[in-house]
Amino acid sequence: MRGRFITFEGIDGAGKSTHLDWFADALRARGATVLRTREPGGSPLAERLRALLLSEAMSITTEILLMFAARQDHLDTVVGPALARGDWVLCDRFTDSTFAYQGAGRGAGSEHIAMLERWVQAGLQPDRTYLFDLPPEEAARRRAGARAPDRFEQEDLDFFGRVRAGYALRVQQDPARFVTIDARQDIAAIRAVLQGSIDTLWA
Numbered sequence: 001m002r003g004r005f006i007t008f009e010g011i012d013g014a015g016k017s018t019h020l021d022w023f024a025d026a027l028r029a030r031g032a033t034v035l036r037t038r039e040p041g042g043s044p045l046a047e048r049l050r051a052l053l054l055s056e057a058m059s060i061t062t063e064i065l066l067m068f069a070a071r072q073d074h075l076d077t078v079v080g081p082a083l084a085r086g087d088w089v090l091c092d093r094f095t096d097s098t099f100a101y102q103g104a105g106r107g108a109g110s111e112h113i114a115m116l117e118r119w120v121q122a123g124l125q126p127d128r129t130y131l132f133d134l135p136p137e138e139a140a141r142r143r144a145g146a147r148a149p150d151r152f153e154q155e156d157l158d159f160f161g162r163v164r165a166g167y168a169l170r171v172q173q174d175p176a177r178f179v180t181i182d183a184r185q186d187i188a189a190i191r192a193v194l195q196g197s198i199d200t201l202w203a
């Protein structure tokens with residue numbers, strides 16, 4: 001049986017990486033083989049593309065194409081083989097990020113992204129996506145002073161408002177895939193939601 005493909009999404013500062021660590025440990029405790037990975041990145045070539053994407057100024061078209069170039073290599077060399085082995089793949093961001101950040105945040109729209117999604121993913125979609133939802137003002141407060149902001153984290157509140165709306169649209173288009181989590185809740189409440197959700201995935 002193909003493994004499960006689970007993605008974690010949200011605007012920068014929503015805390016998804018911390019929850020992802022906990023989620024991976026919870027699955028391993030049940031005996032699952034877990035691969036924790038991220039986008040952009042996750043393979044040697046894609047990590048090099050990530051460094052460019054997070055630091056270099058470029059046109060929006062170049063940005064979208066590099067995101068999908070990184071994604072193609074990550075799928076070919078890491079995610080695809082792991083799923084074929086039957087592993088659980090937990091990915092910090094995936095194509096919903098491209099719809100939200102490039103499509104909605106930067107205003108590129110969804111047409112070309114949807115085309116690349118069909119081409120690169122060839123029908124592969126996450127089995128489940130956890131969306132950590134947070135108002136942009138709260139996310140900005142949490143990010144303040146955490147580390148030097150990358151090219152995306154330097155964007156203003158309006159940008160993150162559009163990103164958040166872009167995610168909401170993705171949820172509307174495919175509600176069965178998403179679990180939306182109010183990231184303003186404390187860690188214990190969020191873990192309770194994730195724990196309950198693992199039970200349904202495991203079934």
Ligand code: TMP
Binds near residue numbers: 099
């Ligand atoms: P990270 O800090 O969560 O690892 O993500 C790096 C940045 O990349 C984050 O600000 C969101 C951005 N990003 C996009 O703009 N489009 C994408 O498709 C992906 C995967 C990430």
